[in-house]
Amino acid sequence: MPPFDVAYVRSQFPALGRTVDGQPAAYLDGPGGTQTPKRVIDAVGGYLATHNANGGGRFVTSEETDAVQAAARRAGADFLGCEPDEVSFGANMTTLAYLLSEALGRSLQPGDEVVISALDHEANRGPWLQLEARGLVIREAPVDLATCTLDWPAFEQLVRPGRTKIVALGYASNAVGTVNDVTRASELARDAGAWSVVDAVHYALHGPIDVMAVGCDFLLCSAYKFFGPHVGLMYARREATAQVEPLRLSTQHSEPPFVWETGTPNFEGLAGTIAAIDFIADIGERHMALAGDRLPDGLRGRRRAVVAGMLACEAYEQPLATHLRRQLAAIPGVTLYGPPEDSPRTSTVSFTLDGFLAGEAAQALGDRGLFVWDGDFYAARLVELLGLVDRGGLVRAGLAPYTTQGELERLVTAVGDLSRSMR
């Protein structure tokens, strides 16, 4: 099988030329936001240079702007596996989640229940927790802390027909990489007569999303996590949108997908989002063989290429991540967090290093041009439950398709040096 062409992928990212004190920058901060390929940068700049206008006008730049918005919905639909009118855009996932919680919360009664998880980013907890002020009851599904996986028996007991009205679960943990079975969660929600909401922000960089197969009502993600600009995307199943009243101005379109979009859209961001999705499709076109048997039958055009692109990236990243975990685990003082090797997980690797607060380790690595994140990454509940608050949380190295084996070897060497410095 032809290998993943990491040299081609890297050639697309101007930022990869950056150095820190003579060392090439290693961008292991992807779960916080990836780098952007040149075509995305050009699309954003190109929109502002030649098409910039508000939408809905009777002149050429406004018509072009409307066309960008329509094209972004088609690209979003190819990314998520839905129809263009089921794709809405917003400032970011968090803002969209608040709008969604308002819309769903308005139609519920005191005593109705919402199920969230202790594993999730606060953006998929806070918007639901604020519904407590309306008398809704929020139930938190626990996590098996030894494996950082959802406690499924407890989750299943919490989703109760007639009582539960919303089930909100992350597709993947941005803190430790656990991939949740959101198809099962959506089915449980459906059977209970509840809406299902999936936070796919972390997963979106790590695997193809098929909202039809997941069977959820709503799914949210952010383009800046998959090579795009700072724009949030939301899939809202057409029938689900029809049942709720999103917060909107009386002057705003009442039809989906516009009904979810407050104020003037980030048109240049939409132009960049199209280019980001086209970039993933480009990777897919070049690596169809790597996607192999995992590429479902019946897909066409850009959707097929996007799915192939995501599969190819994971086929490249997963063995690198496994190798990285093995090497880090062999370093004295390193503790890895995350699910067992045979469980679904993203290529995001989190650890602590004895003798160092997470921030101290991240600073020392950053000084060597190794850009890793430290802290709780807003997955504050999980980090609290893991008892890591006093240690400054976790150190997180995230792989992206532009990550190389050499960069990971530099990381292992640097962590090894830090470990030795403590002995």
Ligand SMILES: Cc1ncc(COP(=O)(O)O)c(C=O)c1O
């Ligand atoms: C899993 C997860 N959910 C939600 C968010 C919030 O996304 P946004 O920054 O688009 O609001 C993040 C951001 O890191 C995330 O990783």
